[in-house]
Amino acid sequence: DESAFIVLYERLKGPIFKYAFYMTSSSSAAEEVTQEVFLALLESGKRYKVTEGDVAAFVFGIARNMVKRMRRQERPYQQLPSQDWAGKRVGGETPTEGLTGQLIRNEKLASMRAAIASLPDHYRQVVVICDLCDFSYEQAAARLGCAIGTIRSRLNRAHRLLALKLRDSRISPAELRAGGTEECLI
Structure with missing residues (x-):
């Protein structure tokens, strides 16, 4: 249909x-x-x-x-540094945000993306699904085809790995969710 x-x-x-x-x-x-x-x-x-x-x-x-x-x-793709996941400009200037604020935000986003990208696939998937798309453990388990306990343990381990990778970036846990949940409806 x-x-x-x-x-x-x-x-x-x-x-x-x-x-x-x-x-x-x-x-x-x-x-x-x-x-x-x-x-x-x-x-x-x-x-x-x-x-x-x-x-x-x-x-x-x-x-x-x-x-x-x-x-x-392993086909090479060139990432466009001025675009985020939705095709909007990263760090787009708002009336209250100056150049320094944009630079800091762009640096944090780059650090966060690099840290997430460096995770092994099975950890990255649960971070994307649970943290960035805000799915419950049950929903994540259904989408990944594994047990809820597996989701919990992978997410816990992924968070510990991300904390180590991001400790020098000064990225708060709230900023990890900066991608928003508005586009994650699956």
């Missing part, structure tokens, strides 16, 4: 892009993954069975596999 696909696309394109961006650290790679996910859904959507769970989890699984495939191929 075309109208159902359009609704699904509008609902999931942002969250899929955000997940792919944080997993690949590249906006161009994230765009490619997002496109490929929905093309694959068009081609293989008949494999999805309502009795097997949430359609968002099915689409998320396609995205996870696309990211893995892309990383195996």
Whole structure:
């Protein structure tokens, strides 16, 4: 059904892009993954069975596999430093924010992204899903296909690793969630 696909696309394109961006650290790679996910859904959507769970989890699984495939191929992508995950300017000047504030914010964002990107995939996935997309442990477990206890332990370990990596950056835990949750609806 075309109208159902359009609704699904509008609902999931942002969250899929955000997940792919944080997993690949590249906006161009994230765009490619997002496109490929929905093309694959068009081609293989008949494999999805309502009795097997949430359609968002099915689409998320396609995205996870696309990211893995892309990383195996190791195609180089050039990250655009002036763009964030949604294509907005990073550190865009507001009337109350000067150049110094922009520089500090950009430096913190770069440190945070580098720290998240340096995590092993299984830790990075739970940070992106639980912290940046604000999913519950239950939702994360459903999307990653593992137990809730596994999500908790991976997230705990990921937080400890991030704390070590970010201790010199002076990034607060609240700033880790700076990506916002408005685009994470899956």
